[in-house]
Amino acid sequence: MELEREEVLSAIHHCVKCKLCSIASFHPNEEWLPLCPSGEYYGYQAFYAPGKMEIFRAILEGEITEPSEGLLHSIYACTVCGACYEKCKQITSVELGAPDLFEAMRHEMASKGWILDVHTSIADKIEETKNAYGEKYEYNVNAETTDGDADVLYYIGCTARYRVPEIADAMLGIFDKLGLKYQVMGEEWCCGSVLFRTGQVEAARELVAHNIEEIKRSGAKTVVFTCPGCMKTFEKDYPDMGVELLHSTQFLTRQGNMNLKKEDLKAAYHDPCHLGRDLGIYEEPRAVLREVADIKEMKREREQAWCCGSGGGVKSAFDDFALWSATERLKEAKEAGAEALVSACPFCKRNLKEAAEKEELEVYDVVELVNRCLEG
Amino acid sequence: MNETFSTLVKELQAIVGERNATDDLAICTSYSRDQHWHFVPAKNPACIVRPGTKEEVRTVLMLANTHKIPVIPYSTGINVRGLTIPVHDGSILLDLSRMNRILEINPDMKTATVEPGVTFGMLQEQTRKYKLRPAFPDAPLTVSVLVNYYLRGIYQTSATDGHDHTISYEMILPNGETLKTGSRALSEMPYFRYGVGPDFAGMFCAHPGTCGVVTELTAKLYRLYDNRKEYFIGFDDVGTPTKFIYNLMNDELAASIRLVDNQSWLKGIFGTFDYPYEKLPKFVLCVLVEGVDGVFEAKDKLVRAYMKECGGQIQELPAEFASTFEHESLGGAEKSCMVFGIKGRGNYHCIGLYGPLTLAAKYYEVHEKTALEVGIPQDHVHFYIDPIYSFHGQLCYFELDIFYDGGDLKFGEKLRNYNEKQFHRLLELGIYGWFRPYAGIIEPTAERIGYLAEVWKKFLHVLDPNEIMNRGKLF
Ligand SMILES: Cc1cc2nc3c(=O)[nH]c(=O)nc-3n(C[C@H](O)[C@H](O)[C@H](O)COP(=O)(O)OP(=O)(O)OC[C@H]3O[C@@H](n4cnc5c(N)ncnc54)[C@H](O)[C@@H]3O)c2cc1C
Ligand code: SF4
Ligand code: SF4
Numbered sequence: 001m002e003l004e005r006e007e008v009l010s011a012i013h014h015c016v017k018c019k020l021c022s023i024a025s026f027h028p029n030e031e032w033l034p035l036c037p038s039g040e041y042y043g044y045q046a047f048y049a050p051g052k053m054e055i056f057r058a059i060l061e062g063e064i065t066e067p068s069e070g071l072l073h074s075i076y077a078c079t080v081c082g083a084c085y086e087k088c089k090q091i092t093s094v095e096l097g098a099p100d101l102f103e104a105m106r107h108e109m110a111s112k113g114w115i116l117d118v119h120t121s122i123a124d125k126i127e128e129t130k131n132a133y134g135e136k137y138e139y140n141v142n143a144e145t146t147d148g149d150a151d152v153l154y155y156i157g158c159t160a161r162y163r164v165p166e167i168a169d170a171m172l173g174i175f176d177k178l179g180l181k182y183q184v185m186g187e188e189w190c191c192g193s194v195l196f197r198t199g200q201v202e203a204a205r206e207l208v209a210h211n212i213e214e215i216k217r218s219g220a221k222t223v224v225f226t227c228p229g230c231m232k233t234f235e236k237d238y239p240d241m242g243v244e245l246l247h248s249t250q251f252l253t254r255q256g257n258m259n260l261k262k263e264d265l266k267a268a269y270h271d272p273c274h275l276g277r278d279l280g281i282y283e284e285p286r287a288v289l290r291e292v293a294d295i296k297e298m299k300r301e302r303e304q305a306w307c308c309g310s311g312g313g314v315k316s317a318f319d320d321f322a323l324w325s326a327t328e329r330l331k332e333a334k335e336a337g338a339e340a341l342v343s344a345c346p347f348c349k350r351n352l353k354e355a356a357e358k359e360e361l362e363v364y365d366v367v368e369l370v371n372r373c374l375e376g
Numbered sequence: 377m378n379e380t381f382s383t384l385v386k387e388l389q390a391i392v393g394e395r396n397a398t399d400d401l402a403i404c405t406s407y408s409r410d411q412h413w414h415f416v417p418a419k420n421p422a423c424i425v426r427p428g429t430k431e432e433v434r435t436v437l438m439l440a441n442t443h444k445i446p447v448i449p450y451s452t453g454i455n456v457r458g459l460t461i462p463v464h465d466g467s468i469l470l471d472l473s474r475m476n477r478i479l480e481i482n483p484d485m486k487t488a489t490v491e492p493g494v495t496f497g498m499l500q501e502q503t504r505k506y507k508l509r510p511a512f513p514d515a516p517l518t519v520s521v522l523v524n525y526y527l528r529g530i531y532q533t534s535a536t537d538g539h540d541h542t543i544s545y546e547m548i549l550p551n552g553e554t555l556k557t558g559s560r561a562l563s564e565m566p567y568f569r570y571g572v573g574p575d576f577a578g579m580f581c582a583h584p585g586t587c588g589v590v591t592e593l594t595a596k597l598y599r600l601y602d603n604r605k606e607y608f609i610g611f612d613d614v615g616t617p618t619k620f621i622y623n624l625m626n627d628e629l630a631a632s633i634r635l636v637d638n639q640s641w642l643k644g645i646f647g648t649f650d651y652p653y654e655k656l657p658k659f660v661l662c663v664l665v666e667g668v669d670g671v672f673e674a675k676d677k678l679v680r681a682y683m684k685e686c687g688g689q690i691q692e693l694p695a696e697f698a699s700t701f702e703h704e705s706l707g708g709a710e711k712s713c714m715v716f717g718i719k720g721r722g723n724y725h726c727i728g729l730y731g732p733l734t735l736a737a738k739y740y741e742v743h744e745k746t747a748l749e750v751g752i753p754q755d756h757v758h759f760y761i762d763p764i765y766s767f768h769g770q771l772c773y774f775e776l777d778i779f780y781d782g783g784d785l786k787f788g789e790k791l792r793n794y795n796e797k798q799f800h801r802l803l804e805l806g807i808y809g810w811f812r813p814y815a816g817i818i819e820p821t822a823e824r825i826g827y828l829a830e831v832w833k834k835f836l837h838v839l840d841p842n843e844i845m846n847r848g849k850l851f
Binding site for chain 1: 401405456
């Protein structure tokens with residue numbers, strides 16, 4: 001989203017510094033539940049939404065002319081999770097929200113070269129290998145089960161291909177077990193999400209063009225994602241390709257009765273920020289999960305879910321913070337009486353799983369459970 | 377940053393830990409403005425220090441005092457009057473939000489002792505377990521309890537709570553000495569305000585700027601009753617409901633009594649923008665009755681009797697409006713901040729003052745008149761009356777509100793003109809005092825208070841001879 005300077009300043013002036021965006025709705029349960037991971041972890045006002053807006057104002061008005069350590073830290077140690085915006089919206093009915101502003105701020109900063117080395121190195125990796133992890137091997141999809149003419153194309157995404165392949169395996173398993181035709185891209189390139197989220201918009205252009213071309217060529221009518229980050233990027237940063245974009249959980253709810261064998265498992269559902277707050281998909285993942293496990297809702301859920309801590313380039317740059325945020329979420333799941341924490345995003349799963357090594361809690365993506373509960 | 381200051385930041389880091397002190401420009405900028413920026417322009421502190429203990433506060437203050445560096449205590453920074461925006465270059469902003477422990481909740485004494493970073497939300501979460509609550513301002517429940525009471529806030533949400541909730545506190549002065557007020561000075565029992573001599577708790581608080589850093593404060597708590605009932609009565613003008621308000625206050629019947637116009641605070645009190653408010657009468661009186669069995673029924677009966685003859689129209693409204701009003705009044709204000717959304721990208725300006733109920737209609741009249749004179753349209757003009765227990769002098773809090781687009785710089789100019797005229801007009805008309813003494817409002821006021829202003833200055837000089845405690849906001 002390209003924002004005009006005046007529009008941005010006007011939105012910034014609108015923030016009244018009430019800091020209600022730092023907590024989940026207090027009433028009716030009267031519980032103090034923090035909502036902003038970066039503010040909660042780092043403490044200075046700069047790490048909360050109102051402080052960041054002030055910094056952006058100062059950049060636009062020429063008061064900040066150098067990329068100080070604090071500037072880079074406070075701006076890039078934000079998961080761009082959008083929790084602040086959702087809360088603010090309820091209170092002040094704003095239309096232009098913090099995540100758009102923060103992305104615009106990162107774009108502005110990146111255009112001045114004010115960017116973290118670790119984020120430029122991701123861009124370099126992408127340029128070289130077309131995936132965000134710089135991996136030189138390919139994630140293998142059994143060519144026999146794919147169908148180049150299928151209407152459905154599964155866009156796997158870098159994280160499910162290279163860091164949590166169990167998610168991609170599960171999704172492919174589901175296609176096979178349900179006997180559904182699908183194809184994957186001949187040459188799947190990174191969607192560009194990490195570049196958009198860290199302000200490196202120009203570097204993403206080539207990826208966008210390639211992926212559009214590939215999808216058009218595939219003739220697919222529906223693109224299915226297990227990664228909400230990729231899906232959000234296609235939805236918001238790509239031009240309309242005239243194809244339907246579906247999250248795995250939306251796709252699965254359309255399959256009717258899948259004959260799932262429900263497990264005796266108490267599972268808390270973690271709303272991924274990109275899936276929930278960005279794409280408004282809250283019900284389908286729950287509907288699918290309900291088929292395979294007993295859902296235990298956590299206190300902070302849906303629009304007011306606590307972020308797992310890995311988005312917005314945070315995982316690569318501030319891993320201690322990312323893992324702390326994930327640990328907070330795991331504790332909340334335990335408090336809710338859950339035996340497993342289930343998400344619907346490879347990025348969430350990766351971070352939560354890493355943090356869960358110390359906690360006694362299983363972490364899954366919803367498609368893994370579905371695959372497990374499907375009659376083979 | 378100059379070299380001397382960098383050395384100072386190192387010294388500060390040695391006191392509070394490297395992570396908790398910085399002179400980074402971006403971090404400092406994040407503290408440079410509050411909601412009052414049309415009146416108090418942005419200014420950066422030179423560094424931010426985040427102490428975690430009293431001893432750290434003391435050491436920082438003594439260091440600042442030695443070097444005569446201005447210090448701005450900051451607990452949650454939501455004060456809406458530019459009070460934590462520096463006046464002088466080179467100020468240290470002392471962010472106290474790490475000190476956020478509830479030190480004691482004493483249900484037998486009906487008190488809570490808190491550190492500066494404890495917010496109303498944090499406190500209410502704990503006190504409600506004992507069926508107790510703090511006195512709430514109509515401020516977001518993210519504000520500091522300690523500071524709100526130290527600044528002597530206004531407690532619209534429950535008329536029966538009265539005005540002063542501070543019992544005693546502990547304050548560290550620039551020279552490093554600790555002052556304890558009330559019975560706290562004498563014993564481990566901080567539960568009585570008037571320990572020895574004058575009312576020191578009163579003398580050290582509610583200054584523009586501060587006398588020192590308050591590190592803990594003991595406050596009154598109030599009962600939460602299970603029996604509750606809400607009424608909403610419409611009126612077409614400000615004058616008619618005053619008799620009814622008088623009766624409610626005189627007989628001490630209602631926990632919350634708020635007269636608001638139908639386009640502003642009512643949206644927060646009801647928790648939604650989505651209602652045809654314009655169809656309601658121009659002013660709505662919101663009344664909440666509560667009490668123990670027997671007393672509640674008796675109060676409720678009397679309220680209904682007065683209501684019959686009050687000249688207003690009883691409003692039948694959705695049940696969730698009543699429950700939001702209840703939560704906002706007795707559980708901490710959250711939705712009240714919806715006033716910021718009234719004009720889309722909103723902001724609000726208000727002159728808050730104490731005065732007698734008898735002058736209600738006149739305050740409203742002068743509010744409208746001045747607004748129109750400076751070019752503020754009628755539909756931006758809003759009003760709020762909140763009677764305060766005890767009702768001697770028919771004490772009420774009045775708010776002359778204007779809601780506007782926060783990004784409209786020209787409107788900011790109109791507001792400054794409005795203030796210029798209105799402060800004088802209200803002083804001429806007669807008020808008991810301002811919501812809070814702050815830059816802009818205090819200067820024309822100080823001119824009128826005679827020798828008191830001199831004494832005030834001297835008093836502050838004794839406590840803070842080097843004028844480091846956020847001075848410049850007044851003398
Ligand atoms: C929408 C809205 C409505 C409001 N309505 C009301 C209302 O109805 N009633 C009401 O009373 N207030 C109201 N307020 C104002 C607000 O509640 C208070 O001003 C607030 O409690 C003080 O702000 P703070 O706690 O964030 O303190 P800060 O902004 O941190 O500090 C305020 C002042 O106190 C000083 N200070 C901070 N900490 C200390 C300390 N430890 N020791 C000594 N001095 C210190 C600061 O230097 C500054 O001068 C409203 C605010 C908003 C945004
Ligand atoms: S972003 Fe919204 S909720 Fe947060 S401080 Fe600003 S106005 Fe308040
Ligand atoms: S986007 Fe998330 S991490 Fe960033 S300021 Fe808002 S709530 Fe905090």
